[in-house]
Amino acid sequence: xxxxxxxxxxxxxxxxxxxxxxxxxxxxxxxxxxxxxxxxxxxxxxxxxxxxxxxxxxxxxxxxxxxxxxxxxxxxxxxxxxxxxxxxxxxxxxxxxxxxxxxxxxxxxxxx
Numbered sequence: 837x838x839x840x841x842x843x844x845x846x847x848x849x850x851x852x853x854x855x856x857x858x859x860x861x862x863x864x865x866x867x868x869x870x871x872x873x874x875x876x877x878x879x880x881x882x883x884x885x886x887x888x889x890x891x892x893x894x895x896x897x898x899x900x901x902x903x904x905x906x907x908x909x910x911x912x913x914x915x916x917x918x919x920x921x922x923x924x925x926x927x928x929x930x931x932x933x934x935x936x937x938x939x940x941x942x943x944x945x946x947x948x
Contacts, residue, residue, distance in 0.1 A: 862900055865900060866898050866900070866905065869905060869925075874905075874926060875898075875905045875925035875926055876925060876926070876927075876928050878896060878898075878907065880928060881907045881909065881923050881925070881928060882896070882909070884923075884928060884930075885909055885911055885921055885923075886911075888930075889911055889913055889919060889921075890913060890914045891911050891912050891913040891914050891919075892911065892912055893909055893910070893911050894910045894911060894912055894918070895909070895910040896908070896909050896910075898925065904924065904925065904926055905924075905925035905926065906922055906923065906924060906925055906931070907922070907923040907925050908920065908921070908922055908923075909921040909922075909923070913935075917935050918935065919933060919934070919935050920932075920933075920934040920935070921933055921934075922934075
C-alpha cells in the first residue's frame with residue numbers, strides 16, 4: 837500500500853509557501869542586480885524624479901520585466917497631482933509619465 841500522507845503534506849507546504857518563496861527570489865535577484873551594477877541605486881532614481889518634478893515620493897516598486905528591471909515611482913507633485921513614473925532601472929531613463937489628466941511616453945498610448 838502506498839503512503840500518500842507525506843507526499844500530500846509536502847505538496848501542500850510547497851503550494852502554501854509559493855508566493856512568499858517567489859517574492860524572496862525576486863528580492864534576491866534585485867539585490868544581485870544592484871551588487872553587480874546591472875541596475876542603478878534607488879536613491880539616484882528618486883533624486884532624478886524629485887529634481888525634475890519636485891514634490892515627494894509616495895511609493896516605489898522595482899519590477900522584474902522581460903526586458904529588464906524597471907523602477908515604478910508614485911510621486912505627489914507640488915501642484916497636488918499624483919504622478920506615476922516608470923524608469924529603466926539599468927540606465928535611469930524615464931520611460932513613462934502618467935498622471936490623472938494625461939499620459940506621455942514611448943510607443944502608442946504612452947506605453948512602452
